[in-house]
Structure formats: structure tokens, C-alpha cells
Amino acid sequence: MRAGVAGGRLRGNHSHPSRRWRGLAGRAAMTSYGPEAFFDEHGITEQFPGDNVNRQDPRTLPGTDYADMSMVSQKRWLVHHLLAAGEVSAAYGEPGSGKSVLAEDIGLHVAAGLPWHGRKVLRSAVLYVALERAAVVARRAIAFGREHALIGAALPFKMIRGPIDFRDAGIAAGIVATIADLAARFQCEPGLLIVDTVSRALCGGDENSPKDMGQLIANLGRIQGDTDVHLLLTHHQPAEKERMRGHGALLGAVDTTLHVTKTASGRLAEVIKSSDHEEGQRIAFSLKSVTIGQDEHGDPVTAPVVIEEMVPFVAAKKAALPTAARVALNALQEAVDDLGVIPPACSHIPPMTKAVSMDQWRAYAYRLGISGSEEPRARQQAFDRAMKTLQAAKAIGIWEPHAWVA
DSSP: OEEEEETTEEEEOTTOTTOOOEEOTTOOOOOTTSOEEEEOTTSOEEEEOOOGGGOSSTTSOOOOOGGGGGGGOOOOEEETTTEETTOEEEEEESTTSSHHHHHHHHHHHHHHTOOBTTBOBOOOEEEEEEOSOHHHHHHHHHHHHHHTTOTTOOOSEEEEESOOOTTSHHHHHHHHHHHHHHHHHHTSOEEEEEEEOHHHHTTTOOTTOHHHHHHHHHHHHHHHHHHOOEEEEEEEOOTTOOSOSSOTHHHHHOSEEEEEEEETTEEEEEEEEESSSOTTOEEEEEEEEEEEEEOTTSOEEEEEEEEEOOOOOOOOOOOOOOHHHHHHHHHHHHHHHHHOBOOSOOTTSOTTOOBEEHHHHHHHHHHTTSSSOOOHHHHHHHHHHHHHHHHHTTOEEEETTEEEEO
């Protein structure tokens, strides 16, 4: 539980064992009686119960004993078995797929404490950062209230408008203060921050730039470090590619990805990546038009609400790629985006296909962490196994020394 708000930051009760504590990025160490901080690859800190009190030699590096690890092993689900406190997710898809309306629907259910698609939620404060089409976001919220008989209800749900440049470190403090104030007014915990969309959050920055994307990720980490909220991002996918657009650092930073699609048979959100829970969860939904008023000509003004549907039966998919193979595939795509060139004409390589060298691909795979070990032989073996898996799945093409995404 949060103990209160001080200096614009939420302060926690360090004695509570079931919380997953995160600290403000940049905080290198805690006091002798508090948890210790460890940085991940994105500059975000993970805080764990420390052993400072028990250390006999001050030169000993801080760490966490095995017996204490159970104190940070528990998840606090915001949406049961889907979105957890202190984690990051991204809902991505083509324009018109319904990713933004679905994200807002999740947020409104969390604010209202209503189960979402059969999943229990933890009622908490929700801040929706509408960086595009804010008026549409507001109309959808009104439509939700009409559909669920909540018009005029006091929900801890707030929308703020853009433009807001999330690469600016000063923005983090403002976001933290805003959601802290919202939580305090409604006497609940901060729960969910929705940023719609990643492209607009960069405020003109380059989605493919590791610097711009790294700044975005670092500032989101600062926000999360002070509030322990779940961060839900909406993002686009490139044409004819079922992946998130832009630099691969974003995929590495998120715990869960939801691919939202629209087909003739309906709309579907599928969990493509989940750090430590079930991948392949599928959520079917449709959009219902709700009348919320009239325009100046007397014509109805409508807005969509999400309606839960039965998940359609589909033929069994091919087996999901192992983690290392997914890392290798993402590394190849990122390498092609950054360094790809069209090789000389060759009957073994599709025409006008960008490719990279095997060495370039391997270097990107190592950087993205294809192996849990830094030992050269272990990394090479992990890369070789992943390469063979991707070749068998026909996900890549190789004609030495070139490699490309099939």
C-alpha cells in the first residue's frame, strides 16, 4: 500500500512484502535500512530487500539472499492474468483495428472496478494521455458511461491532452503529480497510465532512433518508478508486418504485447509476448455505436463502446517460436532496418530485398540478449540454434554472407 504523497512522489510502506518495488531511475542505492536498487538494461531500477544490515564487511557488494527473494516474487494483477502493477504493455495494430478504444475500455473498467472480459480488476486511478483525437476519447468515455449506467459516477479516470514530449525528463514529474493527485482525491492507488500513441509521445522524434526511443523508455521508467503503475502504450505496426513499428528497444522494454486486428470475422486482441505468463490469450470484441447526444442540426452524435464476444475457433497455429528464436528474428529485423542494403542481383535472394551480413545480425542478437550467458561459446550456440529454428520455420532467408527476413 502507498503510505502517502510527499514532495510530488508517492512513498511506499517498505514493510509490505507483497509489493513489487521500483525506484526512480538514477537512484543508485538506498539507505542501510531500505531496499537495494538494481538497474535493468533500460535504466529502470528494480528494488529488492537488502542485506546491508547483515553485511560484516563494508566492501561486500549489495545483494539479495535466496530466502528474501520471495518478498518480491508476487504479482499484483491490475487485470487478472493480463496486466500487472509495475509492468509495461503495448497494444498495437493497424489504423482502425480498435487498439485505442480497447485500451480506453480497459482503463474505464479498472477505474470503475468492473471485471474486464471475465477477468477481475484492481480498482485504481487511471490517467489517459490522449496525444491524438482527445475529443473522440472523451466521447467514448461518455458512451461507456451510458452503456454501463455510470453517467455522473465519480470514477478515478482522468484524460489529459497533448502535445506532450515524453522524451523530456521534466514531463515525468508532471505525470507523477497528476496521477498522484487523482489517486489522492478518490482515495485509491494509482493503477494505470495509458499513453496513446507512442508516435505522438515522441513529439516529432524518430521511432527508429535508439536515442529517441531510449529517452522515451527512460522517462516512462521514471514515472513508473515513482508510482508502480502499469504503463499501457498504444502503437502502430508497419505496413504488411505484424510487429510493432520502430526501434526494437521498445519491444525489449515491454512485458506484454497485445496485437489488435480487424478482419471480416471480427476484432481480436492476442497476447503475442508475455514475460512470465500465458502467451496466445485471445480476446474477441466488437464495437457498438452508442448515441450520446445531438449536433447543432439535430442529428445523433455517437461513439463506440467495446462489447465482449465469443472467441472464434481457428485452426491450430504453428508452434510458437522459442524465446531465443524470437530474439534472433527481432534482432534481424532491427539490423535490416538500421543497416540493410540490397545485395547484388542473385537467383538465391528475392529481388529488391534488404539484407545484412551474418556478422551484423549476430552482433544485434548478442546486444538484444539472445543468451542468458555472456560467455562467447554459449552466445554462439544460442544464436546457431535460433538461426536453424528460424530457417525451419521459413521466417528468414540465408545465402552466405547475407541474411534477411522472409
